[in-house]
Amino acid sequence: MSAPESVALELGPKTDPVKGGNGASPEEKQPVNLQHNEDAKTQHGPDYRRSRTFPGLSNRPSRDQGYAWIILVASCCLYNICDGVSFSMGMFFPYFLETFKESAGKTSWIASIMMANTLLTGPISSYLLYRFGARAVCFFGATLATVGAVISFFATSVFFLMFSLGILTGFGLGCMMLPALVSVTSWFDRRRALAVGASVCAGGLGMFLYSVVMEVLLYEYGLHGAFLVLGGMILNGCVFGLLLHPAPDYFPPLERERKYSVTSQTASRPRFNLRIFRMLYFNMFLASCFLFALGYFPVQIFVTSYVNFDLYLTKTQAAHLFKLISVGNVLGRLIAMVLLDRDSVNKVFAVSISILLAGATVVCSVFCRSYDLMTAFSTSYGLWGGFTFVGLPVVMAEIVGPLQVGVSSGFFVFSLGLAALIGIPGSGYFLEFTEHNYTVLFFVSGGTICVGGLIMATLYVLRTIGRRK
Numbered sequence: 001m002s003a004p005e006s007v008a009l010e011l012g013p014k015t016d017p018v019k020g021g022n023g024a025s026p027e028e029k030q031p032v033n034l035q036h037n038e039d040a041k042t043q044h045g046p047d048y049r050r051s052r053t054f055p056g057l058s059n060r061p062s063r064d065q066g067y068a069w070i071i072l073v074a075s076c077c078l079y080n081i082c083d084g085v086s087f088s089m090g091m092f093f094p095y096f097l098e099t100f101k102e103s104a105g106k107t108s109w110i111a112s113i114m115m116a117n118t119l120l121t122g123p124i125s126s127y128l129l130y131r132f133g134a135r136a137v138c139f140f141g142a143t144l145a146t147v148g149a150v151i152s153f154f155a156t157s158v159f160f161l162m163f164s165l166g167i168l169t170g171f172g173l174g175c176m177m178l179p180a181l182v183s184v185t186s187w188f189d190r191r192r193a194l195a196v197g198a199s200v201c202a203g204g205l206g207m208f209l210y211s212v213v214m215e216v217l218l219y220e221y222g223l224h225g226a227f228l229v230l231g232g233m234i235l236n237g238c239v240f241g242l243l244l245h246p247a248p249d250y251f252p253p254l255e256r257e258r259k260y261s262v263t264s265q266t267a268s269r270p271r272f273n274l275r276i277f278r279m280l281y282f283n284m285f286l287a288s289c290f291l292f293a294l295g296y297f298p299v300q301i302f303v304t305s306y307v308n309f310d311l312y313l314t315k316t317q318a319a320h321l322f323k324l325i326s327v328g329n330v331l332g333r334l335i336a337m338v339l340l341d342r343d344s345v346n347k348v349f350a351v352s353i354s355i356l357l358a359g360a361t362v363v364c365s366v367f368c369r370s371y372d373l374m375t376a377f378s379t380s381y382g383l384w385g386g387f388t389f390v391g392l393p394v395v396m397a398e399i400v401g402p403l404q405v406g407v408s409s410g411f412f413v414f415s416l417g418l419a420a421l422i423g424i425p426g427s428g429y430f431l432e433f434t435e436h437n438y439t440v441l442f443f444v445s446g447g448t449i450c451v452g453g454l455i456m457a458t459l460y461v462l463r464t465i466g467r468r469k
Helices: 036-047 068-087 089-100 104-120 122-132 134-154 158-187 192-235 237-241 254-259 262-268 280-309 315-339 347-367 371-400 402-433 438-468
Strands: none
Touching: 068 089, 068 104, 068 134, 068 158, 068 192, 068 237, 089 104, 089 158, 089 192, 089 280, 089 315, 104 158, 104 280, 104 402, 122 134, 122 158, 122 402, 134 158, 134 192, 134 237, 158 192, 158 237, 158 371, 158 402, 192 237, 192 315, 192 371, 280 315, 280 347, 280 371, 280 402, 280 438, 315 347, 315 371, 347 371, 347 438, 371 402, 402 438
């Protein structure tokens, strides 16, 4: 760093702490990087406070307390909206088929593009988060998602909904979800598993609440009227987005700053870079996430159609099964929130087991040919899926470390979005090709999930061996 970019300031009187003299040795002077203010604005956006311009001039703010709990509440509400809207598309799917009279493969693109857009835009949302701050990105996302839902009132074709719900609402939800995830992950350290678990658990609660509300809205107001009310519900995300605030920076304490040069302080701050792809563990983690989502999402979307057209259950019974998935999902997230918060629990091992059990549950669903057996499947499917969705961000943070949470979160959700984009429409066309053979579809989906669980288990083994060495 050149001289104009860095200036050493003397903090306090020149007093020898040991000898009591007025002179201070060169190594006792504490250099402070004036460029830090501009760097911090670049990292945190316009929300960054000038009161933290110079590390060491004020006490380091603590995480896991204070405003961190406000961040947690806002994150829970945002997750409630995002997951509630995304996963409630399974309730809309039979109405899409009846209203627009299109094939299952073509109609499935609505939910596919929406979920994929929510997740595939992770790297873009991550960059916007670093550039403009969490508040601005989340507010913009909530507004865009609302516009997409409202204009869906005028939809006359599947292609219209691909644009309004798929592109606009999907991208908007992505800009809401990532700031919530990064904020709560950054504001909590010791209680990170508990905080992330609570946020994602709120998403599971949103799945249940939105499934109930959407069932009533579709019955009372029809498909197009439900879109208007849905837009109003999404608009609440603007309020919760305004509560987001950048996490306090973790600079070395005042007494340790003498050991750090200006260059090392600058290098230790988080940057938007792609060096995380040099990490084998992170690449294995992404592969596991992709395969898990590739098998999990299609089951979530097609389960109501499966029980309607293959098991000949009523729409009311299908709606009840969807609610049971949501209830199991909430329960699984609660269990993960408590279990993964314990230091004695190996998080990678626990998540690998939950993925394997989720895959085994989907495989066993091919033998569930009655309403009673489907209730057991729905609860178990939601349970292990909910546990996994809480555990994956916790495992990610443990693998990459706090400095790379922002950029790694973007690619984490990108892997889930890519799986949704490929898996959901691919499953729809597979159903057409096999003349709606849901048995084979669910069997293949369960096997794909199990492969993802095996990769996560391999990651656990490699990390264990590496630590012993």
